[in-house]
Amino acid sequence: MASACSLLVDTGDLTGGGAGGGSPADGGGRVDGGADDAVAPPDGPVIHDVPSDIDGLELWIRSDGVTATTTGVMWIDLAQRHAVNTGQGCTAPAFVDDVRNGRPVIRFDGASTCLGLSEGFADFTDGLTIVAVMAPAPNGEAGEGDASLLDLEAPRGADAISLALPRSTSGAGLDLSFAVGSATGDALTSIGALAGIAVGSWSSYAVVQAAASPVPGGAPGIPATVTLQRGDELIGEGLLDVPAVTSRTLNAIGGPAAGSTRLAHLRGDVGELLVYRRGLAPTEVHRLTAYAHTRWGL
Numbered sequence: 001m002a003s004a005c006s007l008l009v010d011t012g013d014l015t016g017g018g019a020g021g022g023s024p025a026d027g028g029g030r031v032d033g034g035a036d037d038a039v040a041p042p043d044g045p046v047i048h049d050v051p052s053d054i055d056g057l058e059l060w061i062r063s064d065g066v067t068a069t070t071t072g073v074m075w076i077d078l079a080q081r082h083a084v085n086t087g088q089g090c091t092a093p094a095f096v097d098d099v100r101n102g103r104p105v106i107r108f109d110g111a112s113t114c115l116g117l118s119e120g121f122a123d124f125t126d127g128l129t130i131v132a133v134m135a136p137a138p139n140g141e142a143g144e145g146d147a148s149l150l151d152l153e154a155p156r157g158a159d160a161i162s163l164a165l166p167r168s169t170s171g172a173g174l175d176l177s178f179a180v181g182s183a184t185g186d187a188l189t190s191i192g193a194l195a196g197i198a199v200g201s202w203s204s205y206a207v208v209q210a211a212a213s214p215v216p217g218g219a220p221g222i223p224a225t226v227t228l229q230r231g232d233e234l235i236g237e238g239l240l241d242v243p244a245v246t247s248r249t250l251n252a253i254g255g256p257a258a259g260s261t262r263l264a265h266l267r268g269d270v271g272e273l274l275v276y277r278r279g280l281a282p283t284e285v286h287r288l289t290a291y292a293h294t295r296w297g298l
Helices: 282-296
Strands: 005-009 057-062 066-069 072-075 094-100 103-109 115-117 128-136 146-153 161-165 174-181 188-197 203-209 223-230 233-241 250-253 267-276
Touching: 094 267, 128 146, 128 161, 128 282, 146 174, 146 267, 174 203, 174 223, 174 233, 188 203, 188 223, 188 233, 203 282, 267 282
Parallel strands: 005 094
Antiparallel strands: 005 072, 057 267, 066 072, 094 103, 103 267, 115 250, 128 203, 128 267, 146 161, 146 250, 161 174, 174 188, 203 223, 223 233
8 A cells, every 4th residue: 555645634624535445456456435436427327436447547646535634634546556745845735625526626836835756657668648637727937837747757857757737828828748758858858739728727638648659669769649638629649759668766746856947836726637557548538538527527
């Protein structure tokens, strides 16, 4: 079981939505989050723990995936693969109850808050998928860098993988940018969606990088297709090198990994963040989008 961190509770007592006591199979199986996790769309079947029904779950951070303590709450990775802490030089973000669809959120202040993640995130040759449910706010002052939702790095900034929210050059909203770095840490290539995020609005977002092609080579460094979605809408597409296979030790949600100068802290609310160690099929991404929209009232 992964260890956890203490967060600050802003309002109210915690109600329901516990992390549950199920144990996933080796390699990332189903996590049974309990009856409270089941959500029923108006004209469809109950959706229950859809994220863990899909193979390859690497990280599952959810705002109500916590356990109450005498000093606040404990946040855990529901995939049970990573420790969550307030490392990376950050302070704990705030746990704010009853914000979206009757559920709590994790609130990042854009200045010093983030959640650190333990070492790993090594092999994405089968592709990579990131799904987030969030409502970002304007991200600080000019020159601070791109607000980071997820930053995974090896030492000295090498072989970075990041999902960030730059200020839009179009003058409206925020861009969505997925980037992969080099082994030396001095080069970063990205795929973006201009004005892909409406500031202050809740939505689900998905980034999918396909598996390394079996030809030529099938090795990291070979370009693979990347798609960016808001809900079921395609908002960006391109080619980006498959990340190198290496253990990433400087990892953070909502802020830059320790020592990083190219990213800033995120300002806004996050309800859920999922990472899969393979490129999901469109039908699987649609399942997660339906789950997110039902659970979060999008």
